[in-house]
Amino acid sequence: MNRVVFNQKGGVGKTSITCNLAAIGASQGLKTLILDLDVQGNTTHYLVGAVDAEQFPAQAQGVAGLFKQTVGPRSMRKNPDSFVWETPFENLFIMPSSPVLGQIEKDLESRYKIYKLRDAIAKLDSEYDRIYIDTPPNFNFYSKSALIAADSVLVPFDCDSFARQSLYELMNNIEELQEDHNPQLEVEGIVINQFNAQAKLPGELVAELKGEGFPVIENFLTSSVKMRESHHEMRPLIYLAPSHKLTQAYVDLHNQLEKNIKKRRRSK
Ligand SMILES: Nc1ncnc2c1ncn2[C@@H]1O[C@H](COP(=O)(O)OP(=O)(O)OP(=O)(O)O)[C@@H](O)[C@H]1O
């Protein structure tokens, strides 16, 4: 089962949500892989620290290595698993980002490599219980590749009125992509991030979204400085502060998503 976390708006919580849900699943025994498709490499930095691309041979360049080999000779291609790294956390693996992703994007796009990630994930799916894909804040080659490859999409929303405006465009883009490339893609829902129950605006925005029929997930994530601390310490919340309120909100969200997966499987 694989899911992409996507919103073309920057800073809404894609990386935080990807890494923390993945880490919770891994801590519960699910063998989990994260693909970092964002050239910014925040997920990579969060989980394995700074990566010096020069230091590694081409096949170890994570996602960039995987994409790069699709324009090279077939006989030289490696199994997608050879681009995966271990993280310091049990059951949690990463295919890291690299600055090379930015350099090769145009070439990949002009050579129609948009389905290559889907092919790679089809091979990785049997190796991992869960695959998460973190995306850049753009509807670009990499996020489209991810939405084409994924079983489902989670959309973070940070209770900002600009985020709401971009949600319409985002949902349209997802629908168009479903229609043209991936009819199986399931919209798991909108994850409310940095929710502040004391302030008036977030509650109003969320109520409006629900009123308009957006699939809002009921387990809201609150705002806490623990999240920045977690990024700084390079430890997902479940390891840094297992009993913190935000960590517990993440655990509840994770467990709800797992329940929904089981329900969907039963109804198929
Ligand atoms: N629940 C939260 N409480 C407090 N701060 C948060 C929370 N979630 C995310 N943040 C902070 O918001 C900022 C943006 O989060 P994050 O990097 O996860 O967003 P993103 O959507 O991946 O950003 P980008 O679009 O740049 O990739 C970070 O500094 C992060 O620490």
Ligand SMILES: [Mg+2]
């Ligand atoms: Mg990010």
